[in-house]
Amino acid sequence: MNSMIEIQHLNKTYHSKSGDVDAVHDVNLTIREGDIYGIIGYSGAGKSSLIRCINLLELPDSGSITVGGEKLTWMENDTMKVIKNKDLNRVRRGIGMIFQHFNLLDRSTVFENIAYPLKHIGMNKEQIYDRVIELLELVDLSDKIDAYPSQLSGGQKQRVAIARALANNPKVLLSDEATSALDPDATESILGLLKSLNKKLGITIVLITHEMAVIKAVCHKVAVMEHGEVVEEGKVYDIFANPQKDITKKFIISASPLKKIHSLVRKDSPFIQTKDGGLLVKLIFEHTVVGDAIISDISRRFNVDFNIVLANVEILKGEQLGSMITVLTGKENDIASAMSYLKEKNVRTEVIEHGRAS
């Protein structure tokens, strides 16, 4: 597949009285055609600035950006060149964007909001009408054609915004925290819609979010941002199965049912009391081993006991990822051989706590 968005050595610094802030620092990204690409980070990590550079709502200080083969910025002898305004407006029509707060025109009906980008580009009234009807069907909102935004729910407003963003058949859709202001039901339905649009239209989607659950639900690939830099990047499954950076682990735990373990450890809960020599351990089973009966196998083989505290199986892009927190008890050398056998079987282990004499 071809690359749809190419970003090289992108930098953006904000100057303020309290000092300079590197919002985007030497970011390199390649986003392939047809991907749903997530960028996750805490607020202030620079993800919002980065996504705004893709359609030049934010002008970077240096670096090159290419979208769908069109150069928006490029470097020539250490100075950044920028596409002409007229061409930029044309390119922007090929890049749809949706926002956290929808940004619909409050004094325009659903019809007029969606028709906005279709006007003044050489379409006649009939063509605009037909296209709007088509878009409304696509986002399943045909009965709201004459409603004003104030008469719609958050999820419906975002559907209108999506229809508006898709009006000119863009190749790329940028989503700036599009589900952050929505309730869980609406979030799910909007994410479902994005997923189906990606499938149906083959549109490349770049979305930024601070919720790992969003990445987990729709993205193929993910980039983790911290202090303006992309610190980790890859396929969603790989990142979830084997996160490298602390911030990535934090994000993954935030989306995992296993996060309860930390409060249990803090509270010194009786559920996780480990006897002398026992281990409180986290096991991660990737898709290659998730189906095997490893636990009972080890239990028999090494004469150790597993007391399962928490367990979970995720299905990410059709592949399973299991994780389990368990108290391992038995003789000290049996536990040691059980642990090395787990490693042999490609189960990743993470000791949370060694046993204490209770």
Place this chain on the structure above:
Amino acid sequence: MAELLEKLIPNVLDYQEKFFDACIATLQMFAISGVISFFLGLIVGVILTVTKKDGIKPNRVIFSIIDIFINVFRSIPFIILLIFLIPFTRAIVGTAIGVTGAIVPLVFGTVPFFARQVETALANVAPGKIEAARSMGSNTFGLIFRIYLHEAVPELVRVTTITAISLVGLTAMAGAVGAGGLGSFAISYGQNQFHQDIVNVCVIVLLIFVCILQGIGSFLAKKTTNRSLFKKSHSKNEKK
């Protein structure tokens, strides 16, 4: 009825013709300077919004010049502005007296006030809407006419009403340069000749006029908020 009026407002009836002339002069000043000020103020207000620091085409020089101009003219009391502008008025319209002579100072007194109000009204348009329109490829003109001026209509109606009412007050003062109108009628025929009934009637007429303006303004502001006045329908059954 005629008897009752004769008893209540004898002097108004004596100066009936002058009274109607005064009403017409006030209306003329209001209408002409109002229309000119509306368009000039709107343009200046838009330029302020567009050129300000976080505007869509920031331009410090243009913004600062207009900003200072507005501040200067807003800080001069109107009665002094009237006299101050006499040479300028004469140079532009050939005379500094009468309704024609009053138009120039009225415009100078109103435009800065209205431009500031327009600026405030446009500042209330959420920046996100501008951002969304830019992302859809709208140019500067599109942003001004299709977003700012479109979304701010109810707010613009409100500030226009406020400005119109304050303009009524200014026209009364313009009587000081011999522009005629209800203000000077109330002073020269009412106050100076001890005809309290003339002053009273002038007050009532102006009061009614202001009430009408406020009524129209409030009605339009309400109707433009969700555009129930010019609603267009696109649903299939109504189109066919």
